[in-house]
Amino acid sequence: MPSTAARPAPSASEVTTGLALMFLSVMVSPLIDIFAKLAVVTVPSAEITAARFAVQALCMLPIVIWRRCFIDFSWRQNLFHAIRGAIITVSMVSFVTTLKYMAVADAIAIFFVEPIMLTILGGIFLKETIGWRRYTACGVGFFGAMLIIQPSFQEVGYVALLPVVSALCIAIFVLMTRVLSHREDPWSMQFQMGIWGLVFCTILLLVGEGSGSDIFDPVMPEGSAWFYLAGVGATAATAGILGVYAYRAAPASTLAPLQYFEIVSATIFAWLVFGDFPDAIKWLGIMIIMASGFYILWRERRFASKPVSDTSEVTLAP
Template identity: 70%
Template sequence: MTDLTLPRIATAHNRVSYGLTLMVIAVLISPLIDIFAKLAIATVPSAEITAVRFLLQVVFILPVVLVRRTLLDLTWKKSALHALRGGLLVLTMLSFITTLKVMEVADAIAIFFVEPIILTILGSIFLKETIGWRRYTACAVGFFGALLVIQPSMKEVGLIALLPIVSAFGLAVFLLVTRMVAQNEDPWSMQFHAGIWGGLFCLALLSLGEGSGSSVFDPVWPEGNAWLYLLGVGVAATISGVLGVYAYRAAPASVLAPLQYLEIVSATIFGWLVFGDLPDALKWLGIAIIIGSGLYIIWRERRVEKTASIAPVSPAI
């Protein structure tokens, strides 16, 4: 190893640590989307909440992409990928929001956490990312903790318990596509175009569902606090989405995947503060395991970073 190689390694590990930090912030904010969505879904259909989420995302990001002059930086190939990302986000959010009508936020998120396992596997297959036994173990331990939190039972919630799994698969593929596109694309532009496509897909669904009486697709005019809840969905989704894009530009998907388990921690806290859903002893144990798996990943990456930044003593030099 030469003296010129060491700075490159140190820089690479610094980027990984930067990506880890952004991902932690993103996953701690992300449950606010679900909290506001659960508040809104009492009177507003799932597809409409999803549509407003994308509309507000576009409105918030438009000034940024105009200033950065990246609004028209789009080829047909990129357009197709953004359309795919938008469609996957619609599938992800629509499935999950529909679940929130009958399930607690923390429970739905706990089932959803098969997603990091799916993402890790897809990352190793399609992105050829190197995954060691430590990362696989961290994913497995975190998933076990999520199972303790959710205490899943098909008898209690029926087939709707499968919707978070559908949502998890949609997000895993979305993140995989994001990882492929993010290296050569402006993160703000990515979020803007995903919002455009997601909004168009939602409007099409709402148009088809108008007058159907469906609690998922038939649009209504929001009243009272529903406007504030919808605004909260859009703001939280925009912030966490942009942070996530920057994180995946800096670090491999397989490294970031276990950190997403931290989302169950903030989801449990927010669920308790807003809805009074206080976890029992078994759920607290699961939360502790989830925190431990996430902190281990951070510790592991920082240890590797410090090792790489110190030049080894070699008789050959």
Template identity: 65%
Template sequence: MNDIALRGFSTDQRVSYGLTLMVVSVLVSPAIDILAKLAIATVPAAEITAARFLLQVIFILPIAVARGRLFDLTWRKSALHALRGGLLLLTMLSFITTLKVMEVADAIAIFFVEPIILTILGSIFLKEAIGWRRYTACAVGFLGALLVIQPSMQEVGPIALLPIVAAFTLAVFLLVTRMVAQNEDPWSMQFHAGIWGGLFCLVMLALGEGTGSSVFDPVWPDGRVWVYLVGVGITATISGVLAVYAYRAAPASVLAPLQYLEIVSATILGWLVFGDLPDALKWLGIAIIIASGLYIIWRERKLQKSASVPPVSPAI
């Protein structure tokens, strides 16, 4: 449904429509990680990332061209697109590499400290006013993350910290997005970030060939892995497109709390596919992370009702 069709909707209908799309988006999103975890057993993280970028660019290109702003570029815009693409690449590489040894629900739970990191970075670089309540919520959220990380560190080692790296790079990505989003078409932004991320990824794969690296040395996928790679690209595109239209129909402050449904669907899918379930300590950490994130969202909504917050997850 496009923006013109939505004009005939009442405010409540638009919000309900946006909520529906967002729920579907966050429930579909963990399928990306499940497929990536299946693929990374035999192919490197950079190859999975490249496949996702490639398929997303292919799907987005016709829409971006039809909107007529795809080639509205300057050197500054191109540099910012390249920066966003590089940050998105680092986010995806960090998170997908984690999935090789960690349970999907655990990795996503740690990754969801991203809104907390974004809040702190916003106060530092964008001079956004952050009171003691939100700083306290950030500290509590990080303690929750430690409850998930600590047993994971014992199980898999320092790689358990990679979701924090992914959360940090995504937070920086969103800060840069805020800088350019005012005068840019969202579809064009997604396309250019995908192009640059894909190019960087291909360079890494070319340099990594023959090195034996489990992250960068490319391998030729077998038949089943091709299905996983294509599935990653398709589900990422579907989830991303649904989120775009959800945020067009309803306020970000209304939709943002729904992102935590992703932990629920990730836990269910991880249990169905891999038989993985978080233990009691990890569940406690997950609950603290969710509670802290929801409080920060509620507090921002209360203090800055007119502020627009970008979606937290571009379907990692």
């Protein structure tokens, strides 16, 4: 059962730092999907996910050794990280599979039910008081995302449900990150997530070998596929560590609306790489999302000394 421990409300500078780090994280994050979409043409989804975790763990290993974070590892923490690893594996495999059949921006637009899920779950499990302004900001941002993409479930069929599965997993993952980030080193968290994610992906690939599945049957990458796989891992590591520090500085429900900025960078990168240029309606959606995000930035800078959410730390017993 969860138990709570009082934690001082974040200062104005802490909230501002958290918002800035989250903004950087969501601007980098779409590069993961760009590289994944390029790779999924010839490499199965689970193998791309495994490559992400392998590169991420390798990037974190020297820092973890230098900081001597491994001294604090415990079985209790390992169980938490194993759960996080399983959740992020399901999310990543689901989303990468989606990218094989849908445009990057389309998939991300459907995925953007996640900030709404996160805001609601944050209020339930982290006891964060969610005011009508942030609910409104989430709703406005979601409306803007729909204007950009205008997804149709009739056109893509059941594949459209995979980003929803991914979104729910990420919302749960973020809540767990929020819990752990106040008592554990962020570099260690990223390293352990990578190790456990790699373990689960390896199991999936061993089970799927020879099945002919374009999701679980492993292949030997060729040519540029190696570069794409490395790109997935490197950008995931960068976005992940920025996100951990962001959630360490500010409440999850405060940061949630800023995730809508990801659709802006996703649209830009998709246009540059795949030539998918937004029309007038999509540009309107981008402006709405940016306006929503900048409103949150302005409000939190102005009222950080009078926080609109409780930032009590929650310790979940495994």
